[in-house]
Amino acid sequence: YATSFEEIRAAPTPNSRAREEHFAELLERIYTRHSAVLLTMARSAYELRADMGSMSFIETDAIHRFLDSFYMSRIGIRMLIGQYLALREEKEEGYVGLVSQFTSPAEVAKAAIEDAEFMCTRQHGDAPIVTLHGRLDLNFQYVPTHLHYILLELLKNSMRATVEFHGVDDMPPIRVVIADGESNEDIVIKVSDE
Numbered sequence: 001y002a003t004s005f006e007e008i009r010a011a012p013t014p015n016s017r018a019r020e021e022h023f024a025e026l027l028e029r030i031y032t033r034h035s036a037v038l039l040t041m042a043r044s045a046y047e048l049r050a051d052m053g054s055m056s057f058i059e060t061d062a063i064h065r066f067l068d069s070f071y072m073s074r075i076g077i078r079m080l081i082g083q084y085l086a087l088r089e090e091k092e093e094g095y096v097g098l099v100s101q102f103t104s105p106a107e108v109a110k111a112a113i114e115d116a117e118f119m120c121t122r123q124h125g126d127a128p129i130v131t132l133h134g135r136l137d138l139n140f141q142y143v144p145t146h147l148h149y150i151l152l153e154l155l156k157n158s159m160r161a162t163v164e165f166h167g168v169d170d171m172p173p174i175r176v177v178i179a180d181g182e183s184n185e186d187i188v189i190k191v192s193d194e
Contacts, residue, residue, distance in 0.1 A: 004030045106136040116155035128171040134178040158193040
């Protein structure tokens with residue numbers, strides 16, 4: 001990250017077409033360079049846990065705070081770079097960069113459910129049924145890939161917990177409920193398992 005920061009700092013101001021092209025190429029290299037960071041961090045956290053054994057609450061809490069801060073920064077940086085690069089490309093209808101003007105939470109949830117079912121079946125031999133409820137007609141401005149990732153992680157956790165608690169022969173369904181606020185400014189997606 002320090003190298004990437006220095007490269008951006010040293011880059012000339014993109015005040016001409018050629019300089020902007022150079023700046024975009026730099027951002028693409030940085031974006032690609034940092035693609036494997038999540039895997040590296042996960043592997044490192046696993047190794048730390050194995051080497052350190054049981055850590056005190058204070059040490060664990062400090063590590064969690066650091067990782068939360070790191071991941072929040074990473075998400076923000078990758079969003080900014082991704083948005084900048086996407087705005088340079090040919091526009092996909094209904095999108096402004098990475099942001100869909102008409103993200104359907106129900107459609108994104110269906111795709112995440114399908115992906116989670118596949119992963120759960122591969123891992124455990126079967127997957128619980130997932131039912132979708134609520135305002136399935138909603139659309140809002142959002143980054144569909146971010147919503148998919150969030151829902152996929154929640155569904156994977158929910159399915160794993162359901163399989164581990166109930167076994168594959170007696171799995172209750174998982175419910176996904178989509179709701180909105182009165183002014184439609186807030187959309188809530190709830191994943192419930194037993």
